Amino acid sequence: MPIKVLFEDNHIIAVVKPPGILSQEDDTGDPDMLTLLKQDIKERYNKPGNVFLGLIHRLDRMVGGVMVFAKTSKAASRLSESVRSRHFGKTYVCVVQGVPNKPQARLTNFIRKDNKQNQVTVYNKPTSEAKEAILDYEVAAVSGRYSLVAVKLHTGRPHQIRAQLAHIGCPLVGDLKYGAKPTGGITEIALWSTSVSVPHPVSKEMMSFRSVPSGSEAWSWWMDSQLADASVLLSNE
Numbered sequence: 001m002p003i004k005v006l007f008e009d010n011h012i013i014a015v016v017k018p019p020g021i022l023s024q025e026d027d028t029g030d031p032d033m034l035t036l037l038k039q040d041i042k043e044r045y046n047k048p049g050n051v052f053l054g055l056i057h058r059l060d061r062m063v064g065g066v067m068v069f070a071k072t073s074k075a076a077s078r079l080s081e082s083v084r085s086r087h088f089g090k091t092y093v094c095v096v097q098g099v100p101n102k103p104q105a106r107l108t109n110f111i112r113k114d115n116k117q118n119q120v121t122v123y124n125k126p127t128s129e130a131k132e133a134i135l136d137y138e139v140a141a142v143s144g145r146y147s148l149v150a151v152k153l154h155t156g157r158p159h160q161i162r163a164q165l166a167h168i169g170c171p172l173v174g175d176l177k178y179g180a181k182p183t184g185g186i187t188e189i190a191l192w193s194t195s196v197s198v199p200h201p202v203s204k205e206m207m208s209f210r211s212v213p214s215g216s217e218a219w220s221w222w223m224d225s226q227l228a229d230a231s232v233l234l235s236n237e
Contacts, residue, residue: 003033003040006209011075011201012068013037013053014209019064019188019216024055037069056080057088057156057196062174065092065193066211070201078201083156089197089208091235092151092161093140093227095190095218096170097180099147104138107164111157119177120159122167133157135164140230141222146173148222150194150233161191173218183218190218194231208235 004016015037017023022032038051053069054076070076082088110123110130123130134154141148147170151161159178165171166178173183173190192213200207212231213219219227 003036004211006066006211007207009071011071012079013041013071014066014068014196014207016211017059017064017067017193019062022061023058023067033067034069041071054079057083057090059193060159060162060189060191062189063191063193064215065213066196066209067193068196068198068209075201079198082198086154087199089195089235090153090156090193091195091231091233092153093192093194093213093230093233094149094151094161094165095173095221096147096149096165097145097173097183098170099142099145100137100139100149100165100168100170104136106134106136107168108132108134109164109167111160111163113158120157120163122163131155131157133160133164135161136234137165138233140233141226143221146218146221148226148230150230152234162189174216186217188216188218190216192219195235197235210235 006014017033024034025032034055038053042051056079070079110127111120111133112130113120136152138150139147140150162172162175162178171178171180174186175189195210197208212227
């Protein structure tokens, strides 16, 4: 499977994850980005033995877009620290059912995950075992009953964007788990990782990697210029 490489040096590699591919191996044995990239690096550089690649963050299986991996253990440690200290910026674009009441806002909730059901519950107030979840959103365009929305994450909770937007009555197109109504034959969740910004683990230079959504039919509802504009909203804030 060809994987689009956005940037690569001796320390990091930034790529575009296709929707439907796991971020890392699970019990299904289905293809995952970590394994695919290790194989790709091994073949391209004719490396003997095992290839090191550090998983720094994850995308849900159904979500496509930018991912950054570490190519050394030192880079992995420093990038992980950037995530913990919230110097690891992540923005997304999604298509939701309905129109948010406010054109832009910050959502602060508390999320608790049920690991058996692989689903989260959103609360408005602190709740036992729930973790704070914060995101900013901005409506980029509206077409009939659907909205194109840019999102900037301030925390990285499981299913955070999906659950928080559903909580305000705007579930993502294709996301039946969180209350979306079936839309034609769309089976992919309309969510895309449009940018990742992070200090380079060695040079400390702030680097940004970007990708415009593609694949899901929901993206075809919007002009290329709308998708491009939405993809850069909130990414520099």
